[in-house]
Amino acid sequence: MKKFIIFSVLTAINIAQIRADECFSVHLGFPCCQNTQEIIYSDNDGDWGVENNSWCGIKNEQKLAISINTGIGGMNIVNAANTDNIANAANTANTANTVSAIGGSGWAFNPWSCSSSPSGGLPNIVGGKTGKTTGYWDCCVASCSWDANVPGAKPVRACRKNGVSLITEELWKVKSVCDNGEGYMCNNNQPIVINDKLAYGFAASHEKCCTCQRLQFTSGNVKGKQMIVQITNTGSDLGSNHFDLQIPGAGVGIFNGCTKQWGAPNDGWGRRYGGVTSKSQCSQLPSQLRAGCEWRFGWFEGSDNPDVVFERVRCPKALTDITGCILPDESQQKKKKKKKKKSLILSIYFNNFNYYNNNNNNNNNNNNNRRSKMLIWLQREKGREREREEKKDLKYDD
Numbered sequence: 001m002k003k004f005i006i007f008s009v010l011t012a013i014n015i016a017q018i019r020a021d022e023c024f025s026v027h028l029g030f031p032c033c034q035n036t037q038e039i040i041y042s043d044n045d046g047d048w049g050v051e052n053n054s055w056c057g058i059k060n061e062q063k064l065a066i067s068i069n070t071g072i073g074g075m076n077i078v079n080a081a082n083t084d085n086i087a088n089a090a091n092t093a094n095t096a097n098t099v100s101a102i103g104g105s106g107w108a109f110n111p112w113s114c115s116s117s118p119s120g121g122l123p124n125i126v127g128g129k130t131g132k133t134t135g136y137w138d139c140c141v142a143s144c145s146w147d148a149n150v151p152g153a154k155p156v157r158a159c160r161k162n163g164v165s166l167i168t169e170e171l172w173k174v175k176s177v178c179d180n181g182e183g184y185m186c187n188n189n190q191p192i193v194i195n196d197k198l199a200y201g202f203a204a205s206h207e208k209c210c211t212c213q214r215l216q217f218t219s220g221n222v223k224g225k226q227m228i229v230q231i232t233n234t235g236s237d238l239g240s241n242h243f244d245l246q247i248p249g250a251g252v253g254i255f256n257g258c259t260k261q262w263g264a265p266n267d268g269w270g271r272r273y274g275g276v277t278s279k280s281q282c283s284q285l286p287s288q289l290r291a292g293c294e295w296r297f298g299w300f301e302g303s304d305n306p307d308v309v310f311e312r313v314r315c316p317k318a319l320t321d322i323t324g325c326i327l328p329d330e331s332q333q334k335k336k337k338k339k340k341k342k343s344l345i346l347s348i349y350f351n352n353f354n355y356y357n358n359n360n361n362n363n364n365n366n367n368n369n370r371r372s373k374m375l376i377w378l379q380r381e382k383g384r385e386r387e388r389e390e391k392k393d394l395k396y397d398d
Helices: 002-021 024-028 080-095 258-262 279-284 287-297 317-323 344-359 364-397
Strands: 047-051 054-057 129-136 192-195 198-204 212-217 226-233 242-246 307-313
Touching (some): 024 054, 129 212, 226 242
Parallel strands (some): 129 242, 198 226
Antiparallel strands (some): 047 054, 129 307, 192 198, 212 226
């Protein structure tokens, strides 16, 4: 009995060590992050960082917590509760500077509060399209807030005059302020700083409503930095491959709902096209929009309509949590960056097989028997896995 208990404990510790040494990304063809815990991107697989100009998976310590009961007084080898607390604290620290306020006082994310965020950018875009950017903030309800423009998805949220309270009834009953109605752009549609190389935001474009586009700036002071923007609007004054970034104080453009909402001048704050020209002029804007205006002269370095290369990517949760708009094909994005998944249980057994093969040279007969049984089991499970994948492929093709 004692031998069985000791073997069980050692086996569990061995599996825990394998899980601690690896992370979800290994089974997708990407390494674990070694020197960063900064979350650049999150999806259904887990949290992603960037090292050496390539994606890497961030280990979730909360998932690594295990409790091993030996049957002798219920001794816990790992205190899962303490590990959970540590992981929760780390996750809170990582996400606190990522997500803007959604409601509350209506304040946008303050770009000057993230000075402690680690530096780091995404890999360069390879094979993307070329385009250009401008900026605007007209306070009008965005075109992607209308149901007809986002088939199969919830439209982008629109707000009441305070820029915080959401419109919950049919939008055609309320209408946009720019169509003599009472609907407005929400205050939290301002840029969000992730770190000194990456920001999130929203834009008007002829790209499909609610898609997310990764922009890499190729000119101006902001050259080399990147933004991931969700498309929330379009415009008759936009050309192809043109992104009009939503930046308070960057000009109202054709329409001006800001006079009715905030008492802005007839041409908006500053010039009608181009807006204010310095950070100090951002003081003209209401406090709820001032941080986004200052972002333009901080993170964006006062760049004047920089060029970009761009590609579609899966939307970060920080953006879709604000807009509420997720397209039906969203889960298919970013797949080209990943290899086909292996099941976790297959990987654990495969690693155990390698462990015994490489480290237990004593008692060769027992090890050979164990390896033979493992190989038989692996071959059977891999066959089942192939069948499941083939069924999925057939279903997808249909």
